[in-house]
Amino acid sequence: MNRNPQLNAHGELQHLITLEGLSREILQGILDTAEPFAEVAEREVKKVPLLRGKSVFNLFFENSTRTRTTFEIAAKRLSADVINLNINTSSASKGESLLDTVDNLAAMQADMFVVRHASSGAPYLIAQHLAATGREHIHVVNAGDGRHAHPTQGLLDMYTIRHYKKDFTRLTVAVVGDVLHSRVARSQIHALRTLGVPEIRVIAPRTLLPSGVADMGVRVFQDMKEGLKGVDVVMMLRLQNERMQGALLPSPQEYFKYYGLTPDKLRLAKPDAIVMHPGPMNRGIEIDSAVADGSHSVILPQVTFGIAVRMAVMSMLAGS
């Protein structure tokens, strides 16, 4: 049997590690499920009892206050008990200590691990380890691993696009910026393809494009003005300074000149185009404040939708 390791024997999502290989039905199912969760946030009591008595462990081996907070809020609005662990890794024996950590927390009756890790594949390793040791009832959510994937970010981006644009099958979507280091970009491109977006463009300088990006079914542009022409959605990426090794960029100022999203460049997109950014933003490097705070920006709604999407994912996993 060659089934997707994220799915259980009934074809239900058991872990969420990557959007790659998940069907359109599953992705749409998550987006559909997120809709009623968005309503919960409008209530007097912003909480539903689905995960009451469940323990969700946020295992953050890499710092990310925002992502951790949104997962924490999502789990708490599902009535789960949330335990946050910020574990800074440095040593070479990561693999061993990672699984030791997991074993210890599993012994504390964990029901779900939300994992952020600098190494690609860490959440998958944990899921495999749990399966190999007969603890597949513990669910794993990838909250970002290395350059690999950030599936809940990809999903909340899809939720945002669907909210404003309704139909994926008529859209031109541009992903702009540091694709090379971006797990977000990979998750976005997989999801956009699966959901039937006919034209996906990637706009970046050659030095920030991963090799083989064209094989992902995208059109590559190095000229941002050319690439933004007529697009419905502009998905900006954060310039990941902390991941830069060597001289990939001349200077932040020069990057802004060629690849920063300014009102002038945005005028080339469709008049009703939306601008997205996963945060945290580098204002004046990849995005001009006038755009970030402008009328096309849906950056703050993305944050709000992100909680509903994470509630949907957690409740689907925990109920599988």
Add this chain to the structure above:
Amino acid sequence: MPTLPDATALCAQLAAAMRPSITPQTALVGIHTGGAWIAERLHRELAIQQPLGSIDVAFYRDDYNQRGLHKGAKASNIPFDVEGAHIVIVDDVLYTGRTIRAALNELFDYGRPARVDLAVLVDRGGRELPVAATWCPQTLALPASQTLVLERDGETLSFRITEK
């Protein structure tokens, strides 16, 4: 095979039974989906002044740990202030009482109503919780192997019995 209840006639009977208790403060909340259809009709026929509410109890069901999240959950919509309101929960069929338990729990997360009543078209027996309808024009004993389903075709409501 018992005779199928006539949904249209039962709706009219239910409206007539409820009419004396309706005040300007009365609000209806239909349980998704069959109850919401009936609530829509009652709202019109009884000229209810409060906006119509609907509720999907998927997030409050007690079988989540056995059966997972109910697929196709819809957002609940409570467009009036629950605090101090007179609320009538409307559903198509009253059976185990578990859906009503979930709906009550959900409602109370919006506020504290002054009074809650329950209006259903059919009581099919088989209660597993101490729940009773305030208004119910028909009772019908059905074996556990059968499900009584309300369907809507345009404006017409009708019941169908399916075998599990």
